Amino acid sequence: MTAVSTPGVEAAPYTVEEVCEHFDPVMGLEVHVELNTATKMFCGCANAFGAEPNTNICPVCLGLPGSLPRVNGAAVESAIKIGLALNCRVRERSGFARKNYFYPDMPKNFQISQYEDPIVFDGYLDVPLDDGGTWRVEIERAHMEEDTGKSLHVGGATGRIHGADYSLLDYNRSGVPLIEIVTKPIVGARDRAPMVARAYVTALRDILRGLGVSDVRMDQGSMRCDANVSLTPKGSPVFGTRTETKNVNSLRSVERAVRYEMGRQAGVLLSGGTVRQETRHFDEQSGTTSPGRAKETLADYRYFPEPDLPPLEPGSAWVESLRAGLPERPWERRARIQTEWSLSDEELRDLVNANALDLVADTVEAGAPPEAARSWWVSYLLQQANKREVTLPELSITPAQVARVIALVAEGTLTNKLARQVVDGVLEGEGDPDEVVAGRGLAVVSDESALTAAVDEALAAQPAVAEKIRAGKTKAAGAIVGAVMKATRGQADAARVQELVLERCR
Amino acid sequence: MSDMISLDAAELARRIHAREVSSVEVTRAHLQRIEAVDGPSDGSAGPDGVHAFLHVDADGALAAAEAADRAIAEGGPVSPLAGVPVALKDNLTTTDMPTTCASRILDGWRPPYDATVVARLRAAGLVPLGKTNLDEFAMGSSTENSAFGPTRNPWDLTRVPGGSGGGSSASVAAGEAPLALGSDTGGSIRQPGAVTGTVGVKPTYGTVSRYGLVAFSSSLDQIGPCARSVLDAALLHEVVGGHDRCDQTSVNAPLPPVVEAALAGARGDLAGVRVGVVGELSGEGYQPGVLAAFTDAVRTLGELGAEVVEVSCPSFSYALPAYYLIAPSEASSNLARFDAMRYGLRVGDDGERSTDEVMSLTREAGFGAEVKRRIMIGTHALSAGSYDALYGKAQKARTLIVRDFTAAFETCDVLVSPTTPTTAFAIGERVDDPLAMYLADLCTIPANLAGNAALSVPCGTSPDDGLPVGLQVMAPALADDRAYRVAAAYETARSSTPDAAPRIPELRALETTR
């Protein structure tokens, strides 16, 4: 009992398979998503990640006396789109509520949120699983709220507010629009529970990315997951006591956190203990969870309707127009693209893993043939991304620019080798492909008379080789072609040079 | 005493715009009056000073007056009140003056932004004189809950000027300012107006922006004008009113034509107007002299051609208890931000104590007893075990009060009542009896709960103590003009009667030199 209840880095005592011999796991997943609207939820400040502390602030998001919130319509639109993509119902009349508690990173000491009447509710998501199946996750609700500021506790051992020498507060994030998406209890997944959790968060991330409503960067905190886990003894009609694990900052961590909690709780229960209802923190390093600060009198947030904001009444015409504009679901789009481009499963997986699918699709959209588009993104551009330690979408080249490079190759203006130099120029910020071609002087030498002259010059310089070619040893042409390419600084079409060499020796 | 301090704002504006007198001269006259009768802003003159002001910005006022004079001299179009001085309740944010809400907890805070109403006053060329005293965070009915000492009623310096906006109404009554802005959550403009013999208007909820009004109870708070005449109030109302995108509870509709209504009403004809006397707002508990003055006023309305009928609003009996749950509930949340972390007072930050301890110590030291009482009531009313029985039930009562108003306005154009059950009471008389204090707002609270328009216009003095009495005129939401019309007609009729009170009290100039 002591051994298993001590927080630490030891592995959970039971595997999921062992857990499921005795218990059925029940999960609830709460995902917070920061919207990427231009401005904050209730004021006109920029919603931007990574600015100097306390630069994107105003009386409203600082909660100064006398200030009043005003709702960002773009955030409401994003919330409705998310709801529709999750097959939710949109409430005809919803409202904001105040959630009251004291914390220094929350400048009003209440958070404007939604309580009894979230804007969207009662939906589901059919989640594709790694094993080829699908799992329907039911959605309880998704609601809008404002993010808090960030505190940095300086000094002390824990990095938490207690024991710190002093704390710094950055309110740039204060008032950033958040959507909290809450599932209904996920039951019956048994030993697949950790995989289902990961697959759900993955699918949700893909959907949100497809909607373009959030950066969904778990590493930057624009998508955060809290995992509620409990174990029901087999045959029992009552759910067990749940824990809520926070700080789950990657897709892999979602799976690991659920797996660890299942094993840990089974250890507690099977040794005769009871699971405490508590908040736990996930540790990326060890893959374990540990209890949060114990103060657990149940918080009473004293929710009441936000008197500064009128009810939200999105008209059905607006909702229907948003529904009509929803993009394909990412996995449906993938299936379609796979068929249209005749990709193998492996090729498709490579594209998805490299974050390249949308980029390739957009490149094709911009006029490039699928094969060329795919090849550019997963080979040369992927190398460049790796070299620069960024992801493919972060490379400073657009699908339209890549499509233009491909077109320049197809029309013979560039060789593949020159095309790579053009791409380098674009990545270095030298402008569009045509500007780089002009700026670096990279176009293929296609002036036939100039090329012919160069060939003649090379043949004259190497009479012995010329003689061999004339005698039918066409392989010897390589030496002349090489000389011509060198003379034109690589800007000639080698195949055409080869043809010319043979022509001139006929 | 310069005659300029007894003139109406409309007359001052006329003279300033005709360049018979400059805004600087008018402003200087009011600053001198403040200097003479108000006492130091810390209230240390005691019963010798009105103490309407917490802060006077003489330099800023004179600069604004000069600017107004220049604009007028240049001959361009100026707003109807350009050049006229105005006092501001000290719960409105101002960039050039402190905003204290009469609380220690905002010690040292200088707002980085102007309230919408303040910005509109400045844009219209009015001249802000200073910030007026109030009950701390507008919680009170006597201005005795100010952390900086009570304001005194200019008609009797031993008595209260009402509250919470006692400073604004007293400044206007004492001739220290021709106009003032107040805020009315449960009667904080109208009740002080009544007991200081001035006009006070609570416009329809949402028709004057609350942006920059430090919130007490967000669903009830409403900014409005204080003046010595109905027309003056209407002129100020039109300057500050109208839609504001910074306040999402602001009504996106044209402001009712209140100036036009005040001018029309002053012609004295109320033929065809149906006036309902609310039965529930008189009788037992009301001072006989107040009822006598009220009865006279109703008779006058009849003589002006109005059809007077009795109406019943039975749910008004729930108004006071409902108000004292809803307002503290919202206040408990609104005042949570005063936590020593970002601005204002900070107590106990010795490098050892925790954040929670510093917050607690600061709130303990920074808030007065009444504010703490309401935070506790509100926190309790919203807590999980009490919400339905307290906050929830109060909201139901609110719905019933709205229905009573709706029904009454089906048969009446306006409703009338005394503004307060009694005249000004003595300073100290009710400080230890919150329930008695709360009764001062008995007649004014229903209009806040329902959100409709209401004003108080002077209706003479009570025969039993000679102190001012107010007539409350209530109108439907967005029909503020009706209340103005009736009040202006009444005001004109009354000003010709022999017992019309003197406009400005003869206050003895203070001899203190500081």
Ligand SMILES: [Zn+2]
């Ligand atoms: Zn802001």
